[in-house]
Amino acid sequence: MKVCRLAAVAAALSMLGFMHTALAEDAPKAITIATEGAYAPWNFTxxxxxxxxxxxxxxxxxxxxxxxxxxxxxxxxxxxxxSLKVGKFDVIMAGMFITAKRLETIDFTQPYAIDPGGFAVAKDSELGKLGVSTEKFKLDDEAASKAAIDKLKPLLKGKVVGVQAATTMLEFLKKYFGDTVEIREYKTTEQHDLDLAAGRIDAIFAQKTALAATLAKPEFSGFTLAGPGFVGGLFGAGTGAGLRKEDTKLKEMLNDAISAAIADGTIKRISEKWVKTDVTPVK
Amino acid sequence: MIDFAFFVEIIPTLLSGLPLTLQLAGSSIAIGFVLALLLALARQGNHWMLVRPIRSFVAVFRGTPLLVQIFLIYYGLGQFRPSLQAAGLWWLFREPYWCAIIALSLNTAAYGSEILRGAIQAVPRGLIEAASALGMSRFLTLRLVVLPLALRQAIPSYSNEIILMIKGTSLASIITLMEVTGIAQGLISQTYRAVEVFVAAGAIYLTINFTIISALNALETWLTPYRVRA
Amino acid sequence: MMDTLHILSLGKGGWGGALLLAAGVTFALSVLGFLLGAVFGAVAAGGRLSTRALPSWLAKGYGTVFRGVPDLLTIYLLYYGGSIALTQLGKFFGGAGFIGLPAFATGVLAIGIISGAYQAEVYRGAYLAVDLGQFEACKALGLSRFQSLRLVIVPQLMRHALPGLGNVWQLVLKDSALISVIGLVELMRQAQIGAGSMREPFVFYIAAGTLYFLIAAVTGSVFRYGEARAWRGIVHA
Incomplete structure (x- = not known):
């Protein structure tokens, strides 16, 4: 009788659309991957x-x-x-950087892409006149990156910079430019793009490939990427797939798949198609 | 089970957003009240040139979500920068702070004007006739008879509206303003302890609202001494 | 102008279909949330009217908390807290896996809980407005407690409750826009997606506002019709 009732509850729950996800130990047969869906060209709707x-x-x-x-x-x-922690889905693939802070809470696969963070500003602004640079600074190399940041600081003094909330980009701005610029936090990158175009903010700080895609649109003809890019340090090892710490089997499977996709050039092909540059992580 | 040390740690951080929450709520409640009173009085005139636009304004702001209004005023009008600049209004719409205050004030003005209109209509006709029999001018009647009675009558409904506005300020976080809810979201992204952070933030709002309700109840009792039972 | 028409068209590349579909989600979400709120509200009103201390105290606490905390916070709290609670419940029934509460169910639950707090006040007021003589008449007729509620009190109570319920319904419809923050693609979320993707925020938010306004206007007249029916044959004092 009791078993019957339990079964009925379980059936009712599953009919209502509650999702059971795979047990941690087994090799999963089906997984749910979450993305943001608002971060063109990495993921969008x-x-x-x-x-x-x-x-x-x-x-x-x-x-x-x-x-x-x-x-x-x-x-x-x-x-x-x-949501990953409470089990709404099994994997995050949303342009999320593998950072030390996130690793305290969740686990990551090896990186599937490395893409520096950089600024976009109006072409006629002081920083804009610097123009596009392909230079990359490793934040782990403190001396070199400090010199690069100190060069940018006077050009950004007192400016309003938009950045997506709860991101490593925000951490970076707070840590290195917190005393120089006014930071505004947006729910999505699309929203800070809209505000840059509207002239409410002077600059945005985001992944360079995402910025490049935004700037390619006609409304952004007056804006440009400016200054060098930053990687490493608090940006961590690059962009990886996030997953729960206990899903070790799934991590192993994803790592193997990513290695294979790097080895046969799939990641190079896909990234050149979507972000116009090769973001394959180099070992 | 409950980690009190964590609450002690986050509450000061959350409270740092309180001044902004109170500023947004205070300014928009004050501006909204003045607008609401003007609108309610204008509708007493029964002139269609005044009544029709006011009715449309009220219908639109009461018929659409505050979230849509905030987005429309902030991101929507942001598209019209050249026209707004030409009109000399861009400095106002440039700042998320003013956009939030505009949206909240217009929203509460729409609801408030209906509350005040009802309260003005509830003033007994005989009192107004008595005032005119005493030779009081329309303005004097309004100031000495109609408004004091109507405003007192409106207190219970208007206190609900004030609570809704305090709650409404939590939407300002969506247009980059870091008030209590915005800070709560930031804390969650740092600690991933959503339940604790939201419970703490909820307690802050409850405290504000409880204080306001108590104050308004006291005001109502003070203004209607004859209703207090011995 | 042509651009706007094209963006909002129902054809290929147009967002009209997506917006209408999302409006349907908003409507379904609001109706289910409102109905769930009616259940919570009725129970809480019963608690408030109870002469015993504990139910009355609990019902009062429920009303104070959910009318005093921003709805946005309640929604977030349920979204994150709900899944944790459900997973614990699943473990209790012997399940080992995580159970997530889908966004739609969370939305219905959140609107149910919030609107229940407001509906409780409406039902309580309406119950108190029913003439005491009606209760006495029920007793005199020898009706059971349940019979008198079903046949006499509730039909009259609804008459007094309908205007208040109409207001709560409008509140629910607008609160449903907040469910967008937890990722459910209802009308507001769809408008945000469109505004960001097409970089035409004005067009999309105006379209969403218009759809909300239409839903509010049409359902508002349904409530007015219901009110007229409930009062038919009775002359207002």
Missing amino acids: NADGKLDGLEIELANDLCARMKIKCTIIAQDWDGLIP
């Missing part, structure tokens, strides 16, 4: 509501390699890690 972008194509490729069924869903950026 089309007019018909479909998710698309570099990470969507890569996720499908990795799943095919692992021979498991994947469902990809969109989730608000701030909700990604809390």
Whole structure:
């Protein structure tokens, strides 16, 4: 009798659409991957509501390699890690950097991309006149990166800089430019793009590939990437797939799939298609 | 189970957003009240040139979510920078702070004007006739008879509206203003302890609202001494 | 102008279909949340009217908390807290895996809890407005407690409750926009996605505002019709 009732409750729960996710120890047969769906060209939503972008194509490729069924869903950026922890989905692929701070809470695969953070500003601003630079500074190399940051500081003094909330980009700005600029936090990168175009803010700080995609649009013809890019340090090892610490088997499978996708040039091909540069992590 | 040390740690951080929350709420409640009173009085005139636009304004702001209004005023109007600059209004719409105050004030003005209109209509006709029999001018009647009675009558409904506005300020975090809710979201991204942070933030709002309700109840009792039972 | 029409068209590349679909989600979310709120509200009103201390105290606490805390916070709290609670419950029933509460269910629950706090006040006021003589008449007729509630009190109570419920419904409809923050693609979220993707915030938020306004206007007249029906045959004092 009691068993019957339990079964009925379980059936009712599953009918209501509650999701049971895979047990930690077994090799999963089906997983749910979450992305933000508002971070073009890494991941974004089309007019018909479909998710698309570099990470969507890569996720499908990795799943095919692992021979498991994947469902990809969109989730608000701030909700990604809390929701992963409570089990709403199994993997995060949302342009998320593998940082020491995040590693305290969740685990990551090896990086599948490395893409520096940089500024976008109006072409006629002081920083804008510096123009595009392909220089990359490793924050771990304190002397070199400090010199680069000190060169930028006077050009940004008192400016308002938009950045996505709860990101490593925000951490970076707070740590290195907190005393120089006024920081404004946005829910999505699309929103700070809108405000840069509207002239409410003087600059945005984001991943360079995402900025390049924004600046390619006609409304942004007056804006440019400026200054060098920054990697390493608090930006961590690059962009990886986030997962729960106990899902060790899944981590192993994803790492193998990523290694294979790096080795056969798939990541190079996909990233050149979506972000126009090769973001393959170099060992 | 409950980690008190964590609460002690986050509450001061959350409280650092309190001045902004109170500023947003205070300014928009004050501006909204003045607008609401003007609108309610204008509607007493029954002139269609005044009544129709006011009715549309009220219908639009009461019929759409505050979140849509905030987004429309902030991101929507941001698209029209050249026109706003030409009109000399861009300095106002440039700042998220003013956009939030504009949205909140207009929203509460729409609701408030309906509350005040009802309260003005509830003033007994005989009192107004008595005032005119005493030879009081329309303005004097308004100032000495209608408004004191109407405002007192409106206190219970208006205190609900004030609570809704305090709660409404939490939406300002969506347009980059770091008030209590915005700070709470930042804390969650640092600690990933959503439940504790939201419980602490909720307690702050409850305290504000409880204080306001108690103050307004006391005001109402003070203004209506004859209703107090011995 | 042509651009705007094209963006909002129902055809290929247009967002009209997506927005209408999202408006449907908003409507479904609001209706289910409102109905759930009616259950919570009725229970809480019963608690408030109880002569015993504990139910009355609990119901009062429920009303104070959920009318005093920003709805945005309640929604976030349920979204994150709900899944944790559900996982614990799942473990209790012997399940080992994580159980997540889907965004739609969270939204319905959040709106149910918030609107229940407001509906409780409406039901309580309406119950108190029913003439005491009606209760006495029920007793005189020998009706059971349940019979008198079902046949006499509730029909009259609804008459007094409908205007208040109409107000709560409007509140619910607007609160549903906040569910967008937890990622459910309802009308507001769809407008945000469109505004960001097409970089036309004005068009999308105006479109969303118009759809909310239409839903509010149409459902508002349904409430007015219901009110007229409930009072039919009775002359207002």
